[in-house]
Amino acid sequence: MRKSCLHGQDNSLSANFTMKASMFFKKNLLKSIAAITALMAANAGFAADDKLIDSVYGEYAKGVKVQMLRAGVTSNWDKAWFVSNGTQLSGYWDASIGGWDGKSYRNVPGQHQKLWDLGFTPVFRFENTNKLGFYAEAGIGVHMLSKLYDNDDNRLSTHFQFGDHIGVGYVFNNKWEVAAKIQHFSNGGYKKPNSGVNYMNVKVAYHF
Template sequence: MKVRNHNNLLGVTLGACANKTSLTANFTMKVSMSFKKNLLKSIAAVAALMAANAGFAADDKLIDSVYGEYAKGVKVQMVRAGVTSNWDKAWFVSNGTQLSGYWDASIGGWDAKSYQNVSGQHQKLWDLGFTPVFRFENTNKLGFYAEAGIGVHMLSKLYNNDDDRLSTHFQFGDHIGVGYVFNNKWEVAAKIQHFSNGGYKKPNSGVNYMNVKVAYHF
């Protein structure tokens, strides 16, 4: 009788543990999926708002393009939306080419997949950025181009993913990239981007991304 009761108690305990584990896994999955859906909805809403504002302001030359980006790094990915405003300046004009530039304002969401070096544990954060960018392009602003920029970013949380840590919310973001602007005003580009605080405070492992970009010009 004692053995039977002990076995029954053990079975109930194991069953409860299994149910708890299942509930925890389901809750974690639902939270992760919910965050991703909300992040994508937020980015889409921001992009739509930016597009509406850009369309309204195009004649006044306040906003010249809107864009979306997807970026991937080591155990981290990012989705970003932004707007740009041309400087309407040109240097070294020669043989149909020039050096020009623009202001870039953006909002993005990071999804790190190894928070505190625990595989599968996610860290979600927001990134607000503002960057001056120099672009070597054709004088008609169409066709191939190359660009480089360094700007400032504010992260909503201190990044701690895999073996990489950023000890400040404020970060510098620099990038180099190449792209192509089509006659129908659409643009595609690829970039390499690096985030760090410039050694202002340790730890400062830095974060690297490979970005793909799609933009529309007004």
């Protein structure tokens, strides 16, 4: 009887801790979103002078019964490797905020699941030395989801996710950039279920 009571107390404490952790996460996620949004707005005006931010971008992405809108900023590493015949390998930091909209929540058609995604990614880019024209890139970063994704039989059991992508794009002389990417989200097998989520992304960016 005593063991049963203790077991019940343990379950109650565990549930209480989980609820408080979830509330703490959501509260601080909103603060993080607000802070990053403010940072983006504050730096956009003087990015050309101090180069803290080198570009801003927007993306639209579509997966199986899910879509995403994302905004982000990038900061170049100002490093180059394997410079040869007018090409080089370089890279940049990418910070982003995205909104997901699943259209089959818990595998029920028409039921939506909306969540936020905060991401930070180091990206390697193979490009021309003048940073114009065609390029190819790849990156793998960390993402934090505001909810556990459960859409169209695809489930992610953790808020923390890895996001990797490969892409190609073109930077015009007027500093505008267009790109297409394939992106995959998963927790790397840390916890099951981990079905993974795949997106096809289109991107438009402007460089300062």
